[in-house]
Amino acid sequence: MRIVLLLTLFCGCMVHAAPADTQCDQALCWQVQPVVCIANQTADRCQLDFQLSWQHPQPISVCAALAGESLHCWQQQTSGQLLYQAQLDGPSQLNLMVDGKPRLTRQLSVLSRQPERKRRLVAPWSVF
């Protein structure tokens, strides 16, 4: 009996679950992957190849913008896809714009494998 209940719950979840990375604002939904860029060091510029796709039941005009800069626009379509190679200096906001206003927003993050190392500006043992 308990197994049947668990199976029912599991199947229910499978049916109703949207993709984990889907974001919606009313009927406008989008997915962006990946959203994290891994750099060698914190000071390094990071190249992120991300994929964006959006859907809407009725034809709509939308634009994708990264850090305020327009990347691509779709005119009167129900869905769209974009592959983009971004050069990130740090965390940046990716927006899906409708009529010039952001409707959906994702943060693109930069993580580093190693902490930044820099040269010392004062000689070691300079108290000598």
Add this chain to the structure above:
Amino acid sequence: MMLRAWFLLVLGLMMAQSAHADCASSDTAAPCVTTGELQASIAVGAGFRSNPLNGGHNFPLWLMPDVSYYAKHWFFDNATLGYSWQLSPDLQLSLVSRLNEEHGYFRRSSPSNLLESNYIADIGLAGPVQRVSAKEELSIAEVDKRPLALDGGLQLNWFLPALQLKFNWWHDISQQYDGQHLRLAASSGWHSRLGYWQLGVALAWKDQHLMDTYYGLSAHEGDGVEYAARASWQPEISLQWQYPLSDRWQLLSLWRYRWLNTDVMMPNSAERQQSPLLQESSVNSWFVGFSYRFL
């Protein structure tokens, strides 16, 4: 002769091939730091910095700290506080501030001289103690107290493949001597089977206000005769040797020789002489010991 030797050394350093690496590799011996982490080392050993003043004690060096913390822009490095901008991958400009080191010769408990020990100085382990002052000379005990000044200024670091150049402009922001001084330093390091070596040369220029505040004599101090100090060019040469014993321990040896050129104008004449406050015209410093890296 001395300036010519200094010039030749600079030339030699500029042509030297070195093993200086950039900071991308964490095991490089080049002076690098990890941002956001406190780095602290301490050296224990023997050495001293000579005091060129009449009646001054040499400064014993038996315990030396090396502490630095670098954020993205702010940094604290061995009593220098700064804010830096990276102008290019090899060029850094910084606003800097620190205590002026001139005061340290005049007062043994100066904050700018943290490494002294009265006990060691008194028993003479720190090298010869200059106690004698001739009649025509003045001991620091007989002159007025010299001020402790806080300097602020600009620093430009230029990291070349075989050479590091550093230029400093310092100005008295505490209005104690109302002057300024400049310093140009060049250093080059290289690895050998005997450890890591670093040879450095520097040339400092100290203006008349600074020199007169510390090395000139008022009429009151000079028995009615006033001695006005002149601006000074001060070359120096240094050599550093490090030999790693383990991840945290290393052998450390430091040596530096600085020429002072502390001339004062003779009263009622155009002739110059060394300031009556000085017994030596140079400062010699050395240290040999072990260093331990805490962090």
